[in-house]
Amino acid sequence: MKQPCTSRCAGAPGPQRGVAAIEFALIAVFMIVMLLGLTVYWRAFQAQQSLTRAAGDGARAILGVLAAGVSDPCHPTQAAANRATIQLRVLQSVRSSLERSDVPGTVADQLTVSPIQWQAACPSTGTGSATFELRYQLAPLFGTQSVWVTEPRQLYEKSVVHFASLL
Numbered sequence: 001m002k003q004p005c006t007s008r009c010a011g012a013p014g015p016q017r018g019v020a021a022i023e024f025a026l027i028a029v030f031m032i033v034m035l036l037g038l039t040v041y042w043r044a045f046q047a048q049q050s051l052t053r054a055a056g057d058g059a060r061a062i063l064g065v066l067a068a069g070v071s072d073p074c075h076p077t078q079a080a081a082n083r084a085t086i087q088l089r090v091l092q093s094v095r096s097s098l099e100r101s102d103v104p105g106t107v108a109d110q111l112t113v114s115p116i117q118w119q120a121a122c123p124s125t126g127t128g129s130a131t132f133e134l135r136y137q138l139a140p141l142f143g144t145q146s147v148w149v150t151e152p153r154q155l156y157e158k159s160v161v162h163f164a165s166l167l
Contacts, residue, residue, distance in 0.1 A: 040141055043104065044152040050101035051136050054094045055159040058113075061093035062086055062130055062161045073118055073128065087116050090132060103136070110137040130161045 065071045071082035091113050098107045114133040136155040 036142075040151050043141060044138060044155070047103045047136065047138055048155050048157075050098060050103045051134055051155050051157045053101065054097035055132075055134050055157040057097040058090040058094045058132060058134070059159045059161045061089045062116075063163070065089055066163050073130070083116065083118060086130070090116065094134060098136070104141075105137070105139040110139070111135070127162070127164050129163070131158065133158045 065086050066073075071085045073079055073083050073086060075082055094113055095107055095111065098111060112135040114135075117131045119129045119131070134155075134157045138152055138155055140151050140153070142151070
């Protein structure tokens with residue numbers, strides 16, 4: 001008469017028991033680390049793309065104001081006031097773009113828009129350029145930085161707009 005099979009004869013021989021669980025534990029740790037890395041860098045990549053789009057929106061805001069002819073940065077007597085108006089329009093456009101793109105954190109606290117640098121030789125050539133920079137402090141996904149988890153902290157974008165004077 002044949003004896004019933006016990007748990008030992010149903011699986012692998014004695015010394016091989018539990019090897020699959022150990023292999024899974026080793027692979028699972030590696031896979032979790034990879035998943036966390038993908039999550040962190042996907043988030044930073046998405047935020048950088050949003051910042052790039054916001055810089056483009058700010059540049060289009062400059063061109064829109066210049067094309068409308070209401071704020072010429074080369075105007076002989078009103079250049080400072082016109083440039084302040086353009087700066088405000090850029091700030092509003094960039095903030096609006098970032099808020100719509102749902103970047104992590106609060107845009108008002110973490111966004112820095114540099115003052116527009118005007119390189120204009122308006123009276124002589126009638127052309128010029130405007131340059132501004134955006135910096136965004138990306139809030140960490142996992143709290144504080146450590147040796148094991150490093151995340152991008154500051155994102156940067158620069159935009160240059162070339163224009164012709166309206167005068």
